[in-house]
Amino acid sequence: MRLRHDDGTLVHLAYNAGVHPAEDLENLIAHLTRYAVPVRKRLGVERMGIGLWLAPSVADHLIADRIELVRLRRSLEERGLEVVSLNGAGGRQQEAPGPDWAKPERYRYTMALAKILAFLLPEDVRFGSISTIPIGWRRDWPADLHSIAARRLERLSRELRGIYSVTGKTIRVGFEPWPGCVLETTEQALQRVCGIDSEHLGVCLDACHLAGGSEEPGAALRGLALAGAPVVKLGHVHNHAGQARGELPSTRSVLEDTLTAMLSGAVAGTAHIEVETHDLAVPLRTKGPGALVSVLADELNWARQNLTSLGLQLAA
Numbered sequence: 001m002r003l004r005h006d007d008g009t010l011v012h013l014a015y016n017a018g019v020h021p022a023e024d025l026e027n028l029i030a031h032l033t034r035y036a037v038p039v040r041k042r043l044g045v046e047r048m049g050i051g052l053w054l055a056p057s058v059a060d061h062l063i064a065d066r067i068e069l070v071r072l073r074r075s076l077e078e079r080g081l082e083v084v085s086l087n088g089a090g091g092r093q094q095e096a097p098g099p100d101w102a103k104p105e106r107y108r109y110t111m112a113l114a115k116i117l118a119f120l121l122p123e124d125v126r127f128g129s130i131s132t133i134p135i136g137w138r139r140d141w142p143a144d145l146h147s148i149a150a151r152r153l154e155r156l157s158r159e160l161r162g163i164y165s166v167t168g169k170t171i172r173v174g175f176e177p178w179p180g181c182v183l184e185t186t187e188q189a190l191q192r193v194c195g196i197d198s199e200h201l202g203v204c205l206d207a208c209h210l211a212g213g214s215e216e217p218g219a220a221l222r223g224l225a226l227a228g229a230p231v232v233k234l235g236h237v238h239n240h241a242g243q244a245r246g247e248l249p250s251t252r253s254v255l256e257d258t259l260t261a262m263l264s265g266a267v268a269g270t271a272h273i274e275v276e277t278h279d280l281a282v283p284l285r286t287k288g289p290g291a292l293v294s295v296l297a298d299e300l301n302w303a304r305q306n307l308t309s310l311g312l313q314l315a316a
Contacts, residue, residue, distance in 0.1 A: 001045055001300070002315040003307050009268035010125070011312060012084045013303055014049030015039070015296050016235070016276040023055050025068060029075045034289050035296070037079050042297035043304075047080050051235075051274045053087040056098075056105075059112040073120055083120045085129045085233055085272050086113045089176070100136030101149040110173060111159055118169045127170035129232045129272045131204040134175050134183035135192070141182055149182075150196070157197035164200075174204030174232025186220040194229040202230035205270075207258040209236065221261050221269060231270040234262060256306060264310045273307075275299045 001013045020035055022028035032050070040048040054062070062069045076083060088110055090098055099105040110132060117128040135141075135149055156173065164170050175193050177183045183192060189203045203224060224231060262269035277295055308314065 001043070001048055001304060003304075003312040004315045005263065005268040005312055007267050009271050010315060011263070011268060011271050011273065011307070012049050012125075013273050013300065013307065014051045014085060014275070015300055016053070016087060016274050017050045018053035018087050018090065019277050019292070019296075021053055021055070023057065025058055025061060025072065028052075028054075028058065029072070032075065032079055032081060035293055036081055038289075038293045039296045039300065040080055042293065043300060045080075047082055048300075049082050049084060051085040051087055052083055053090055054113065054116065056109050056112075059109060059116060062116050063112050069116065069119055076120070082122050082125075083117070083128075084122070084125055085131070085274060086117050088113045088130045088132045088173070098133070100133065100140070100145075101152055102136060102141075102145040104152075106133075107152045107156060110156065114160060114163055114171045114173070117171055118163050118167045121169050126168070127172060127271075129204075130171065130173045131233055131235060132173055132175055134178045134181040134189070136182050138180055138182055138184070150192075153193065153196050153201065157200050160197075160200040170200065172200055172202055172230060172232045174202050174230075176204040176206060176209075176235070178209065186224055190223065190227050190229055194227065198227075198229050202232040204233045204235060205231055205258075206236040207234060207255055218261055225267075225269065231262070233272040233274055234258070234270045235274045236276045255303075259303075259306050260310060263307065263312065273303065275303055 003011045003013060005011055017031065017036065020031045022031050036048065036050050040046075062072065098109070101107070110130060113130050117130060121128050136145070160171050160173070175183055175189055177185050177189050183189045186203055186205075193201045194203070221231075259273075275296070277292075277299060304314075
């Protein structure tokens, strides 16, 4: 769904379609029909955003066969769906972290996603986002890997600028700070990532992880704003109703505070917000597609209501 901030920023609200992962294009399109279309219809909107996870094999397939890439784009358009963000943190499985940034596989996968996203972006959308891992696990990170990863990020920056020069689309890669990783805090992300290229490399934030970490959320967000670093995507906005259903503790207050901090000011703190329901997906699968569709629609509607209460306007 699209909303407009007072500063003119077009804010995209989507859900993470990695909740029903597909290992090939046929199943990916089938999942869009089975889940995403019913969610869109429940919300009563003609167009809805989804954040796709593409397995490396699917990404390679789409890069190698442009006809298949065109097919995916048309499948999205025919179903009233749009993609402005891809989830690039996973490896062969959505929930597995995959190779770190010292390995060439991580660079190749991310660049494949960047090229795919530049093609999938709607004509009137100028930039897209890709979430990725916080460089690597700190315990497995000897000093010599820092320079290897830095060179890969510098190359990534150059290639993303090249995509812009050809397509006019800015693709931003967001690194999500995580305890125990090379990037544990937003300050470390600012130093190691945004210092290379703050236009194409930024930070992906998880609202609940930020609140549960060692950083004070307000201070972390102010630090990013002062540095001019893009919050490429605010993710994992999930489970506001979990407590009511008796499944998981509610994250409602954390999410409300984060959305307020990010989007109630004169300038939008991010343009991409993604709902995630992975914690609920497993128990819901036994209840059939309708149960997951209902939860996804509820979560998106809750986020939509909170964003409009902050002053954002629904956009066509």
